[in-house]
Amino acid sequence: MAAITHIRNFLRPSASLPLRSTLGGLRRMATSTKGGVSVEVPPMKQNPYGPNPADFLSRTSNFHIIESTLREGEQFANAFFDTEKKIEIARALSDFGVDYIELTSPVASEQSRRDCEAICKLGLKSKILTHIRCHMDDARVAVETGVDGVDVVIGTSQYLRKYSHGKDMAYITESAMEVIEFVKSKGIEIRFSSEDSFRSDLVDLLSIYRAVDKIGVNRVGIADTVGCATPRQVYDLVRTLRGVVSCDIECHFHNDTGMAIANAYCALEAGATHIDTSVLGIGERNGITPLGALLARMYATDRDYVLSKYKLNKLRDVENLVADAVEVQIPFNNYITGMCAFTHKAGIHAKAILANPSTYEILKPEDFGMSRYVHVGSRLTGWNAIKSRAEQLNLNLTDAQAKELTAVIKKLADVRTLALDDVDRVLRQYHADLGNPNIANASEATAAAFGSPN
Numbered sequence: 042m043a044a045i046t047h048i049r050n051f052l053r054p055s056a057s058l059p060l061r062s063t064l065g066g067l068r069r070m071a072t073s074t075k076g077g078v079s080v081e082v083p084p085m086k087q088n089p090y091g092p093n094p095a096d097f098l099s100r101t102s103n104f105h106i107i108e109s110t111l112r113e114g115e116q117f118a119n120a121f122f123d124t125e126k127k128i129e130i131a132r133a134l135s136d137f138g139v140d141y142i143e144l145t146s147p148v149a150s151e152q153s154r155r156d157c158e159a160i161c162k163l164g165l166k167s168k169i170l171t172h173i174r175c176h177m178d179d180a181r182v183a184v185e186t187g188v189d190g191v192d193v194v195i196g197t198s199q200y201l202r203k204y205s206h207g208k209d210m211a212y213i214t215e216s217a218m219e220v221i222e223f224v225k226s227k228g229i230e231i232r233f234s235s236e237d238s239f240r241s242d243l244v245d246l247l248s249i250y251r252a253v254d255k256i257g258v259n260r261v262g263i264a265d266t267v268g269c270a271t272p273r274q275v276y277d278l279v280r281t282l283r284g285v286v287s288c289d290i291e292c293h294f295h296n297d298t299g300m301a302i303a304n305a306y307c308a309l310e311a312g313a314t315h316i317d318t319s320v321l322g323i324g325e326r327n328g329i330t331p332l333g334a335l336l337a338r339m340y341a342t343d344r345d346y347v348l349s350k351y352k353l354n355k356l357r358d359v360e361n362l363v364a365d366a367v368e369v370q371i372p373f374n375n376y377i378t379g380m381c382a383f384t385h386k387a388g389i390h391a392k393a394i395l396a397n398p399s400t401y402e403i404l405k406p407e408d409f410g411m412s413r414y415v416h417v418g419s420r421l422t423g424w425n426a427i428k429s430r431a432e433q434l435n436l437n438l439t440d441a442q443a444k445e446l447t448a449v450i451k452k453l454a455d456v457r458t459l460a461l462d463d464v465d466r467v468l469r470q471y472h473a474d475l476g477n478p479n480i481a482n483a484s485e486a487t488a489a490a491f492g493s494p495n
C-alpha cells in the first residue's frame with residue numbers, strides 16, 4: 042500500500058489537458074487506425090446500462106431514499122451520536138437531498154426520544170420518520186414526537202416468530218392493524234414492514250401485506266434482515282408484491298453476503314419505490330446499502346434524474362462527517378469517494394482515458410466534486426502517459442524519446458513506485474540531457490543520474 046500514499050500527487054489530466062467531454066466523446070463518430078488504415082468507429086448506443094423503456098413497472102428513474110444513518114446506522118458497533126452530532130448529520134442529509142431521514146425508536150431511551158423531537162423541530166426539507174416495534178406502547182410515544190411518519194416493523198420468519206417475539210401470524214396481523222389505524226388517525230405516514238422477509242413464508246407475507254394495504258398503509262416494507270437474498274429473489278418477491286398491493290414498496294437490504302447494492306437496484310427494477318440506505322453502509326453487523334453506492338449505481342442508470350435530486354458534490358462531506366463521528370476511515374475502494382475511485386494506472390488504461398474518459402469511467406468525477414488522476418510512476422506506465430505528462434510540463438518530446446524515457450521510468454519503478462515529483466525530476470533531467478551536447482545517450486545518462494540498475 043506504500044504506493045497508494047502517493048496517489049494524491051499523481052498527474053491530473055483534467056487540470057490542463059483538453060480532454061473531450063464524456064458524452065461528447067460517446068456521440069461523435071470517432072476515427073481509429075487499424076493496420077495503418079483509418080477506420081470510422083460508429084457512435085455507441087446511448088447509455089446501454091440505462092432504464093429499459095419496455096419495463097413499465099421499473100422505478101429506476103423515480104425512486105426515494107429513506108436515509109437510515111440515524112437509525113440503522115446507530116446500530117453500527119462503533120456508533121454513538123450525541124444530540125449535536127445527530128442534528129449535524131440530519132441537516133447534512135437533508136441538504137444533500139434525501140427524501141426521508143429515519144431515526145431510532147423514541148422508546149430506545151429518554152435521550153433518543155428528546156433527539157427525535159429536536160430533529161423534528163428543525164424544519165428540514167427531508168421528511169422525518171421514526172422506527173418502532175409493532176406495538177401500541179411504542180406507537181403512542183412515536184406519534185407524540187412530531188415525526189412525519191412512523192415505520193413499523195415485526196419479524197415474520199419462523200426464526201423471529203419463535204425466538205424474538207414469539208407471536209403467530211394472526212396476532213401479528215391483528216396488532217399491525219391496530220398500530221396502523223392508530224398512526225393513521227394522527228394524520229401522519231405509516232409504513233408496515235416484515236422483518237426477515239426472505240426467510241418468511243410467501244403466503245404469510247402476501248396475506249399480511251394485502252391486509253395492511255387494504256386499510257390504507259402508505260408503504261409496505263421488505264427487509265433482508267440477514268443479508269441472505271439474491272437479486273433474482275428480490276426481483277421475484279418485489280414483482281409479485283407489486284401485483285398484490287397498490288401502496289408504495291420500501292426495501293431494506295443487509296450486506297452480509299455483498300448483495301445490498303445489487304439487491305436495491307433489482308428491487309427498483311421490479312417496482313419498489315423506496316430504498317433504505319445509510320452513509321458508508323453502517324448498520325448492524327456489516328451494514329446495509331450505502332448511500333453513495335446506491336447513487337453511483339443510479340447515476341449510471343439515469344444521470345439526469347440523480348443530478349436533479351441530490352447534491353452529489355456534497356457526498357464526500359456527508360461521508361467524512363459520518364466517518365469522523367463513528368471513528369472509521371473511508372475505505373480506499375469506496376464508491377465515488379474512495380482514494381482510488383478515479384485513479385487510472387495501467388498504461389493501456391491511461392492512454393485511452395487521456396483520449397476519452399468514457400473509455401474507462403462510467404461516473405464523471407466532476408459531477409461528484411472529485412478529480413481524475415493518471416498514475417505515471419509505475420512499472421505499468423506506458424509512453425502515452427509519459428508523453429502527456431511531459432506536455433503538461435511544457436517539455437517537448439518526440440514519440441521515440443517518450444518511449445525511450447518510459448523505459449528508464451520502468452527500470453526505476455521496478456525497484457519502487459515513483460511519486461509524481463520523482464517522475465517529474467526524471468522527465469526534466471532527460472529533457473536537459475537531450476539538449477546537452479556533451480551527452481551522447483540521454484536515456485543512459487538519466488538512468489545513471491537516478492542510480493538505475495543496468
Ligand SMILES: CC(=O)SCCNC(=O)CCNC(=O)[C@H](O)C(C)(C)COP(=O)(O)OP(=O)(O)OC[C@H]1O[C@@H](n2cnc3c(N)ncnc32)[C@H](O)[C@@H]1OP(=O)(O)O
Binds near residue numbers: 174196266325
Ligand atoms: C432488524 C432491526 O434492526 S429492528 C430495529 C432494532 N432497533 C432496536 O432494537 C432499537 C433499540 N432497542 C431498544 O432500545 C430495546 O430493545 C427496546 C427499548 C426496543 C426494547 O427493550 P426491552 O424491553 O428491554 O426488550 P429487549 O430489547 O430485551 O427485547 C425486545 C423485546 O421486544 C419484543 N419485540 C421484538 N421485536 C418486536 C416487534 N417487531 N414488535 C413487537 N415486539 C417486538 C421482544 O419480544 C422483546 O419483548 P419482551 O420484553 O417480551 O422479551
Ligand SMILES: O=C(O)CCC(=O)C(=O)O
Binds near residue numbers: 113262
Ligand atoms: O424496518 C425495516 O423494514 C427494516 C428493519 C431492519 O433494520 C432489518 O430488518 O434489518
Ligand SMILES: [Zn+2]
Binds near residue numbers: 113293325329
Ligand atoms: Zn436493518
